[in-house]
Every structure is written in structure tokens, then in C-alpha cells.
Amino acid sequence: MNGKGKEYNYKGELIFEGEYLNGKRWNGKGYNKNGNIEFEIKNGNGKGKEYNYNGELIFEGEYLNGLRNGKGKEYNYYNELIFEGKYLNGERNGKGKEYYGNGRLKFEGEYLNGLINGKGKEYYGNGRLKFEGEYLNGLRNGKGKEYEYNDELIFEGEYLSGLRNEKVKKNYNDCEILFKGEYLNVKRCRSIFNDKFDKSIFEGNYLNGKKKKYKIMAKKKFFHK
Numbered sequence: 001m002n003g004k005g006k007e008y009n010y011k012g013e014l015i016f017e018g019e020y021l022n023g024k025r026w027n028g029k030g031y032n033k034n035g036n037i038e039f040e041i042k043n044g045n046g047k048g049k050e051y052n053y054n055g056e057l058i059f060e061g062e063y064l065n066g067l068r069n070g071k072g073k074e075y076n077y078y079n080e081l082i083f084e085g086k087y088l089n090g091e092r093n094g095k096g097k098e099y100y101g102n103g104r105l106k107f108e109g110e111y112l113n114g115l116i117n118g119k120g121k122e123y124y125g126n127g128r129l130k131f132e133g134e135y136l137n138g139l140r141n142g143k144g145k146e147y148e149y150n151d152e153l154i155f156e157g158e159y160l161s162g163l164r165n166e167k168v169k170k171n172y173n174d175c176e177i178l179f180k181g182e183y184l185n186v187k188r189c190r191s192i193f194n195d196k197f198d199k200s201i202f203e204g205n206y207l208n209g210k211k212k213k214y215k216i217m218a219k220k221k222f223f224h225k
Helices: none
Strands: 003-008 014-021 024-031 037-041 046-051 057-064 067-075 081-088 091-099 105-112 115-123 129-136 139-147 153-160 163-170 179-184 187-194 200-207 210-215
Touching: 024 046
Parallel strands: none
Antiparallel strands: 003 014, 014 024, 024 037, 037 046, 046 057, 057 067, 067 081, 081 091, 091 105, 105 115, 115 129, 129 139, 139 153, 153 163, 163 179, 179 187, 187 200, 200 210
16 A cells, blocks of 8 residues: 555444555554544654454554554453563564463563563463573573472473473472483483482483383382372
């Protein structure tokens, strides 16, 4: 779209009128479902709002050269906030927060070119911490920690392309080590299991997640199914 034009939702209600440049709103005014002016854009710059064709708000924030730039917020089809943070050239860039539909925090951290990059934290639906660590291109990469739904630390170590990698540093259950060893794409390679009595019950190698060579180091009463 280039030049003068108007946009309507599926009900035939006017939502924008003005000028376009290379498909972007460049100069004009935006309207809400009641016909009132809600924003104005000049030369592709200023604060604005975006609606879907049902007339539902999907974005509100700042624009530069017709693209999302600066602070902004995104909404789902139920008008629930799902993201708030900074944008650059139309993509999420900088610090931001994602939310579940119920308004509870889902993620907070850093973004680059629309993807999670840098440090961040993930949360369960109950608001408790699920993961904290480093990301690259939207996946866990680098150092990180995972937690159970009840705040129990279950893994601390290195990640590669979203999967656990290299040596496990800590894995606790009531402050007692249950597993220590090495992971390769989540499958265990070499490991030692300890039961709650601090008795070693297995030592050996894993191949594709299954025990290969091993020796038993405790009485049967310490084994767990």
C-alpha cells in the first residue's frame, strides 16, 4: 500500500485513515470501535495502536519509520497482556516480560531481533521460578539452573541448543545429592546414583539412557523402583 487509504475491521468500522508508504502506516489517525481518535502517526513516527480485523487491540506503543520502536505492549485475542518491553525495527529488542493469559509472569529477560538472547528467567503458572540462566537465539545456552514446581533445585550446569550438556554440578532433594555425572543431550553418559541414606547404589556407564557396564555397591534394601 502506498498513498492515501482507509482500513476497516470486519464489522465495517473505520480503524485507520491516512497515508501509507511501502505497506506501513505513515501519516494518519487511528480510531477505536466507538469512532474516537486514539492515536496519530506523522512521518511514520509517534505512538500508535494496532487492531485485528475483529477490532481487538493487539499492540500499543511507539513507532519509528512505520515500525515498532521503543516501548510497547502486545495483547492476545482476549485482550490479555502477553508481552511488554522494548522494540527495535519492529522486533522485540532489549529487556522485556512475557505473561500467561492470567496475567502471571511467564518470562523476563533480554531479547535480540525478536528472540530471547542473554540472561533471563522462566516461571511456572503459579509464579515460582522454573529456570534462570543464559539464552541464545531463543534457546537455553550457557550456564543455567532448573527448579521443580516446589522450588527444588533439580539441575545446575551447562546448556547447548536448549539441552543439558557437560557435567552436572548440583542436583538436590532435601539437600542430598541424588545424581552426579555427565549429560549429553539430556541422556546420562557416566554417573553415580546415591540414595537417601547416602549409600552408592549404582556406578557405571549409560548408552542412550540405559545402563551398560555397572557394579552394585549397596544392599537390596537401598534400591528404589
